Amino acid sequence: MTITLCTLFEGNYHYGVAALSNSLIAGGFVGDLWVGYRGALPSWIVDSRDFDRATATLQVGSALRLRMVEIQTPMHFTYYKPTFLREVFERHAPEATLVAYIDPDIVFKCDWASFTAWFTEDAISLIEDVNPNLPERHPKRLQWARFFAPHGIEPQRRLERYYNAGYIAVPRAHLAFLDLWIQLCDLVMHQNQGVKHLKAGEATSLFHSTDQDALNFALTVSDVPLNTAGPEAMDIVPGGYYLSHAIGWPKPWHGRHIRQALRGMPPTPASKAYYDFANHPIKAYDTTAFARRVLARKLASAIGRFYRRT
Structure with a gap:
């Protein structure tokens, strides 16, 4: 299996990209991290003697290459995740059999060999969110179903859990799932009448967690198999040893x-x-x-x- 990683950042989230990169190196990852960005690149990239401006590549030791990709979009990057995953597959890493997106406020705690046991070519890999219990007949799920039904998008399976969109690994065999997620993000953006914010309205709003709500509804529409772990796998609750996700605000940096x-x-x-x-x-x-x-x-x-x- 050929695995490629990607992330997105703007502004001071570059500090998170640095920590994510360092954690990958510590864990033994060897390969490319495609970094979509908006705005100016930080000095630790552009002033490094290991940065190749012609290819926008920062070589970190012998293991990791940061491949910088400037993104031209007005939308909040939270909506852009499935699009960037699709672009990495199609344009940047056509040899990849699996691409994993990782938010820049995440670091790896475990060794890379242990983490790759999560990856299979037949399933999407996910981690449950801070409030992971979302029963099939939960009011939010019923609201989502009523919203998407006029667009010809209806649930095909039952799900009881709610997943965090900060980490998702998608095999090439399920590129169609990214198209579905993109379609739902577009509908959510239109409903929320804006593309500038991570959260919309109140917790009771139809789509409060925006792309994450779209992701979770897409999982009910698709029949793609799921490789999943609980919220402890992101340090959202105690007991985890895979990732650590600095959710919320302020960020550590x-x-x-x-x-x-x-x-x-x-x-x-x-x-x-x-x-x-x-x-x-x-x-x-x-x-x-x-x-x-x-x-x-x-x-x-x-x-x-x-x-x-x-």
Whole structure:
């Protein structure tokens, strides 16, 4: 199986790309990470002597190549995930038999060999979200079914779980699923009357988690087999050992660790995992500045042992 990875970032999410890349190297991954971006590239890429401007490729040691792809789209990148996955298959890595998308606020905790056991050529790989229980007759599912029915899109199977869109691995055999997800994202964007935001409306809104809601409805329309794990596989709940996903806000690279801890919100396991990989071998931070950040994170964790919200 030929496996290729991809991610998307803009703005300061480049710090997450650096940590994700470092975690892949630590885990023993060898290959390409296709990085779709909007805006200016950070200095740790363009000023590196290992960056080839002609091919927009950053070689990191002998193992990892970051392949930069400038994206021209007005939509929020959360809607662009299935499109970028399709582009990687068709344009950038036509030799790939499987492409995995990974959000830039995720790092790998396990070795790559253990993770690849998740990949098969007949199934999509997914991880459950923070609220993973979504029964077949849940009000949201009933609302989605009524919304999509006039478009000729109807559920074909029962699902009881809700999956996070920050990680998804798709084999080439199921490219049609990406087309379905793209179609549903387009309908959701039209319904939400905008393409600029990650979340829309309130938690009770028809499509609040946008592309993720579209993904979960697409999974009921398609009969593609699923390889799945619980939310612990992203450190969303304790007990995991595969990935760590810094969901929500602020992201670890935003800092404010002590301030947040004094508000009863100490660093999460995902924040701690980020710092394990944030600055080596790729150095996205000045060494002194990074040391101050690490110290602040440790002090915030110490505060959290005595004071946290219930």
